[in-house]
Structures are given as C-alpha cells and as structure tokens.
Amino acid sequence: MARGKIQIKRIENATNRQVTYSKRRNGLFKKAHELTVLCDATVSLIMVSNSGKIHEYISPSTTTKQFFDQFQKTKGVDIWSSHYEAMQEHLKKLKEVNRRLRKQIRQRVLGECLNDMSFDELRGVEQEMEGAVEVIRKRKIRMISNQIDTTKKKLRSATEMNRNLREFVCSVP
Template sequence: MVRGKTELKRIENTTSRQVTFSKRRAGLLKKAYELAILCDAEVAVIVFSQKGKLAEYSSKNNILETIERYRSYTKANGNSNPAKQDLKSMQNLKEETTTLGKRIEFLEATKRKLLGENLEGCSKDELNELESKIEKSLRNIRLAKSRNLADQIEKLKETNHLLTKENEELRVKLHSQYNNVVPENNDNEDANPAHNRVDVVTDLSIALPGPCLTFV
C-alpha cells in the first residue's frame, strides 16, 4: 500500500503531535549517528521540544567542542551563516517569481487588448496607443509579406532562367545530332528493280536439243 504524502503543517492534536515528535526525534538522532559512523563526519544535533526538553547527539564526547568549531568556522568566514544565506536566496527567488508573475499577467492583458478584448476600461489615450501599436504591427507585417513575395518571385525567375538555358542546350544538341546523320539515297533503286540485278558469268550455253546417243 502506498503511503500518502504528509502535509507539512503544525499538527493540531496534542497527542498526535507528541507522538510524531518522539518518532521523528529518534529517527533524526539515529540518522545523525549513522552519518557520523558511515562517513566519519563530525555531527552534532540539538533539539528542544515544545516543553523545553533537550535532546542532543554529538559524535564527539563533548558537544561543546563541535559548537566551538562551528563558531570558529563562521568567524573565519566572515560570520557567514549558510542557513541565512539559503533563506535570503529563497526570498530573492520568491520575489523574482512574483515579479515574473506580474509581468506575465501584464503581457496577457496587453495581448487581449491587442486582440480587441477587454477594452471597456481603457481610456482614450490607451485606445490611441493601442491603435498606433496595431498600425505599426500591420506595417511590419505588410513589409515582411512584400519581402517574402519578392523572394519567391526571384526564385521563380532563377528557376525559369535555368529551365530556359537547359531547353536551349537540348535544342542545340538535337540540331547537332540531326545534321550529323546523312540519309542514303535509295529512291532510284527502289523505283527500277533492274538496278538491283547482279550479272553472273558462267560457262553454260543454251542450244536446241539434238539426237540422243546410245553407247553399247
């Protein structure tokens, strides 16, 4: 079964709050002990309950040694407090987030006004300013459109020039091939078959038949 995420806020029930404190305090001290043993770290934990009861853990024999080391460290580093620095960073981040949120809301409102929405509360000067912005935007759009059309026309001209050049080259090539072919003149031979006759000379002669000779 998946446990639900506990909401981080003060527990109103006194008994539940005390039980939760005891469990989490024990877990915190156990984690501090494990961190000190596993990583050979110097760890000190100080916890005061709501009633002022102290619970502490130190990897040293005396927790005051760790506290003194902490004071020396912060003094050497210009009394810097990491916790305070983190808190300041969070505050700056929160302020920046709030500023960005307001900026987004302003841009969304301006966008709706440019689209002709929510103009009821606008003054005359605001409407004139919106009109000027829209006219400027239209000029920029028309200019961009004209440039786009000019680029397309230029590309079409280049394509037409290339096609015309290729067509001319093909025409010249075909004309050259046609001139290099010399057709044979066989019209007279086809009209008079006698020209196609081949005379063959042999030793045979043609004569009248004579009497038959009988050899005994």
C-alpha cells in the same frame, strides 16, 4: 625535532596557499568529526575558498536546516524571515507584471477588455497594430520578391537547358 612556529599571514605563492588551504580544511573537518563522535556534539562547518568553492561538514545525526533552526532558536533571531519577506515582495511584483501582460495579451490579441481603456490608450494600441501590420507587409513583400527572383532564375535555367537541348538535337544527324 619540533616544528617551528609559522607567522600567520597571507601566503603569497598561490600553489602553496592552495595546498595549505586543502590540508588545513581537511584537518578542520577531521576535528569536527572527532567532536561529533567523542562529545556527541552537533557540528556544522561551512567554508568558502577564494575560488568560490563551498565545502561543508554537518554532523551525520542532523540536517543543515535543523542545525540553523536550532541556531535561530538559541540566538533568538530569525534568519529566514527577511529573506522570506524579500521573496514574497518579489513574488508580488512578478504577479503584478504577469497580470498586466495577460491583460495586454487579451486586449491586443483577443480584443477583450477594450472598454477599460482610455482614448489615448486605444490610440496607442491602434498605432501599435498599424506598426505591426506595416512590419508584416514589408516581410510579405520581401518574401514574395525572393520567390519571384527564385522563380525567374529557375525559368532562365530551364530556358537555357531547353535551348542547349534543341541545339544538341538539331546537331545530331
């Protein structure tokens, strides 16, 4: 009995769709392996499921990088250069941000490189420092207030215990 032809369209049932994907994926991987063994071909197969899971097959005699290098050479394209250039540009921006932050640290924390700053920049640094000092003072006052409150509670508790002890001692014959 021959199998009937199926209509090629999206399978609506999610479970059936997943089962079909898994079976056909395994079939493709089997065919890729057979091509590699029978024909001594270099085969690479990359599949991404609708859930984002990546499945790949690469001939055992090669690596993914070697495969793509050969692809580039054959097609005459450089698939890595645009990515490399974008990464170099990003690196340059990060280095500039790093340089600026290091300079700010030297200026604000260590007091270095202040001669390179304009009057307005110096005024900005001064205002930042005054703001930081104000925040530190408020925190210090809050901590001291908490310590005072805690000490008062301990003193009240000790006084209460002392009074109770005196009453106890006085009441004992």
